[in-house]
Every structure is written in C-alpha cells, then in structure tokens.
Amino acid sequence: MDNKKxxxxxGFMASGKTETSRELARRLGRERVSxxxxxxxxxGRSIADIFAQEGEPYFRRIEREIxxxxxxxxxxxxxxxxxxxxxxxxFNALNKxxxxxxxxxxxxxxxxxxKGKTDRxxxxxxxxxxxxxxxxxxxxxxxxxxxxxIDSNEDNIGRVVDEILTIFSKH
Ligand code: S3P
Numbered sequence: 001m002d003n004k005k006x007x008x009x010x011g012f013m014a015s016g017k018t019e020t021s022r023e024l025a026r027r028l029g030r031e032r033v034s035x036x037x038x039x040x041x042x043x044g045r046s047i048a049d050i051f052a053q054e055g056e057p058y059f060r061r062i063e064r065e066i067x068x069x070x071x072x073x074x075x076x077x078x079x080x081x082x083x084x085x086x087x088x089x090x091f092n093a094l095n096k097x098x099x100x101x102x103x104x105x106x107x108x109x110x111x112x113x114x115k116g117k118t119d120r121x122x123x124x125x126x127x128x129x130x131x132x133x134x135x136x137x138x139x140x141x142x143x144x145x146x147x148x149x150i151d152s153n154e155d156n157i158g159r160v161v162d163e164i165l166t167i168f169s170k171h
Contacts, residue, residue, distance in 0.1 A: 003171045005074065006070065011103035015082075015103040015104070015110070031077070032076070048120075060087070064089065067090045083139075091142065099167075102143045102149045108129075110132045
C-alpha cells in the first residue's frame with residue numbers, strides 16, 4: 001500500500017480510536033499520532049488537570065495547533081480526541097490531506113465503556129449518559145462528514161481494523 005495519505009480516525013470518546021489506531025499503525029508500519037497524547041506530553045499534565053486548571057478553550061487551542069501540524073504531514077495514523085472533528089477548521093484540514101474514518105458508536109456503547117472512569121472531564125457529571133446523548137447528538141452531524149463510517153459498537157477492534165484496511169487498500 002503506497003498511498004501516503006494520513007489515516008484519520010474521528011469519533012466520540014470511547015469509540016475505539018486509540019486501540020484501532022495502534023493496531024493500524026502496527027499493521028502498516030506507520031507512525032501513530034494521538035492528539036491527546038501530544039497535548040499531555042507537551043503540557044506535562046493530564047487532560048483532566050488541563051481542563052480544571054486552564055479551562056476547555058485553552059485545551060482546544062493546543063489541540064487545533066497539533067491537528068493543523070498533523071494535517072501538513074503524511075503517512076500518519078492519527079487518533080483524534082473526540083472534540084477534534086466537531087471543529088470545522090480541524091476537520092477540513094484533516095480531510096483534505098487524509099482519509100477520514102468515523103468510528104460510529106451509540107450513546108449506550110460509550111456509556112458502557114466509560115462507566116466508572118474519571119479521565120474524561122466532559123463526562124465527570126451527575127448524569128453521564130444524558131451528557132453523552134446530548135454531546136453526541138450535537139457532534140454526530142460533524143463526524144458524519146468523514147469519508148467513511150465504520151460501525152464501532154461491537155467490542156471488536158480487529159474487525160474495525162480489517163474494515164479500514166480493506167477500504168485503504170482500494171485507495
Ligand atoms: C474529548 C475527548 C477526549 C479528550 C478530551 C475531550 C471530547 O479524547 O480529547 O477529554 O471533547 O470529546 P477521547 O475521544 O480520546 O476520549
């Protein structure tokens with residue numbers, strides 16, 4: 001597969017982007033970039049701490065910088081934080097130089113996977129399922145602009161990876 005276009009994974013929190021991107025990078029021998037991991041490394045603190053200490057707009061500013069830099073590169077597998085593609089500037093840049101895949105999940109699947117975890121500040125609320133439903137309803141139309149939609153509701157990363165590789169091989 002000699003297509004050098006970035007493979008860009010977008011979708012909601014807990015849609016399997018991280019594991020899928022790891023496996024894709026391994027199978028393709030590509031570098032993987034996680035926007036969240038770059039932010040945490042650069043800031044030397046957790047996402048929860050960045051949100052608590054600086055607020056969400058600060059986080060989004062750094063996220064945008066990283067996304068725009070990635071979009072200028074090629075041959076990457078990019079694991080986008082859940083908010084990345086909800087931003088039009090981010091999405092357009094990534095979609096221009098990469099192949100975008102929406103890992104689609106229902107609110108129930110997200111809830112099942114995130115229950116009891118505290119590392120996602122946006123879900124640290126009294127009624128996380130309601131919050132997931134509300135945020136996902138807002139973001140889904142943005143995510144759907146991706147070139148491909150992959151059903152990621154089953155806990156089966158292998159199948160998601162195979163589906164993406166099949167599509168990629170035809171490019
Ligand atoms: C966010 C998703 C998280 C992380 C931050 C905000 C969001 O990434 O970037 O907590 O706005 O949906 P994951 O999608 O990897 O959980």
